[in-house]
Amino acid sequence: MLKIKNLHVSINGKQILRGLNLEVNRGEVHAIMGPNGTGKSTLANVIAGKPGYHIDKGEIIFKGKNILELPPEVRAQEGIFLGFQYPVEIPGVSMTNFMRTAVNEHRKYKGLDPMPAGEFLKLMKEKQQLVEIHAKLTNRSVNEGFSGGEKKKNEIFQMAMLEPELAILDETDSGLDIDALKIVANGVNKLKTKDNATIVITHYQRLLDYIVPDFVHILFDGKIVKSGGKELALILEEKGYEWIKDESPN
């Protein structure tokens, strides 16, 4: 479903990704791990289409199409979802209206009529329960005044509403206590089907006890330097990132 080939990306002339390759198929869960500042968020943002990055080389193929020229909204409508490391507060835009607009834009892209209000409210309720997010939050402005945990749950709530084919969750575990972590992980697991795929980006092995990946990749210095099964996360946990530095060729 997703094929990234030899991706080189820079910001303001600074090289961040240097020849990254990754392939993700339907039904798979991939974990990307790596130390801070190594380019994990850059990768997630570039897939989602965030402006400001310069693609020096390489391509990103999603469902057979090179998506690098597509604006972020079209990538979203095509089925890509980014769970933000730092969800943005948008005062004055209510969660409900935001989601209703988003859901209907997705439907329009698929040639469907807007969802009737009643049906939409039902859907909201159902998905709120999935991430145990309080209904009150959805009446508030997007992320405004939400706690760190609420913001992360809200990302998963939005993912549940939009049912993406590829979800990229950027450090959805950071700042969560163990209960919230379980709720978030549980939400992600319930949303998993044989037709969609998930990339979880994380700094710690902890999340992977709850979202069990099929593949673990270690991103270091702008490249994937090691890939393996879920046991790779455990080795990494035990040996630390220093181990990667020693192993990595440069």
Added chain:
Amino acid sequence: METKYNDIIFKEKVVSLFEQNRAQIGANDTTRMSKERDVAFKQFKKVGFPNKKMEAWRNTNLKDVFAYNYNIQFSPADEKPELIEAFQCNIHNFDTQTITLYNGWYLSEDKHLITLPNGTIIGSLAQAIKEYPELVQKHYNKYTNIEENGLIALNTAFSQDGIFIYVPDNVKTYKTIQMVNILDKEDNLFIQNRNLIIVGKNAKLTILHCDDSYNYSRSFTNTVTEVFIDEGAEVDHYKLQNLNDNSTLINTTYFHQELQSKLTTNSITLNGGLIRNKINVVLNGEGGEANVFGVYLVDKEQHIDSQVFVDHAKANCNSDELFKGIIDDNATAVFNGHILVRKDSQHTNASQTNRNVQLTDKATVYTKPFLEIYADDVKCNHGATIGQLDEEALFYIKSRGIGDYDARLLLLYAFAAEVINKISIATLRESIDDLVKKRLRGELAICDQCVLQCKDQENTYEFKIDISKI
């Protein structure tokens, strides 16, 4: 054939017009008013029109306004427009009592002053001077300051008519009173209205003050409004401006508040060539509360200037100012806020905020918040920002599948909505909300009817994307 006039030439013209028409201008004056008219005229003769050298006019230049010739009507036109009915506001479930100024003159089919069953008197100020000279004289010209600038003096010298509203003590007007200023004249008009609003002790009044153009003619309006709010009274005041791009409107309002009175005033500027809203509030009794809000949406070559002066003359008062603006194309926005807390005005709470979204490099914003505090036990804060749309927020919205145009609209609307949401009358809020959405989409024309009655009343306006409450 347009002759070039500068402010000096125009001043001379106005001065000689005053002298020629002096008898007619002050025909109904009481002795005191007549004297004050002459004093004001002298003051104008001395200072002339405001110019860029004056601190308060540094960023609003009237030079281009005086490049055109203007005419003054010293008596109402004979022909009555047929649109009086059309301007009756018919927002669904919004019952208003409409009073209209047509090219600066009170417009009525019969009486120029009416008394509602609850004793509220509304109508023409010229008529009120004839019928209730004592009442008018008690307040007229008491809250203005002709030394503030030449235009205030000029208005005091020239004004012949305007709106008069009197709400007796303890009366709560159940209907919103809608004051509509309609400009409809082929030749360039210079209009100087004077409005007087008196709200008695523990009374309540809601006013909607609309400035509308009926066509695209050039005009220059210099309005002065005095509002007296007696002890325990409450005034809700909305100013809605939708004028054509050739119009100049200098709108000066003086609110004078007594003990424990409450004022909320909200200026909503949707369109206009050059608009200056000067709002003066004097909190002259303890326990007073003044909320001064505004939102302005300007584009093309438009110019909006918001000037707010809040005088905490007595202790234990609260004031809250919030002005937000969206400035597009080559437009300019000016904000000058001034809060004065006098020496004995302890326990003052004052807040002042101005936020601007500048959509292009060519748009200009001047904002200057200013606190002048002489008391020591006070809580005051102010803030001013000029920014672009938040790029992070834009990407966040787009990443959920919402396109660029709609994402921007959503953010702009959310920005303006903070002020719109402060409108306490739900029906009015919804109508204004619709107008703002239309304006942001570039679909708001200068209505050929009252601004609140935009063509299809049946369908409230909706974004292509639906951001209405569900």
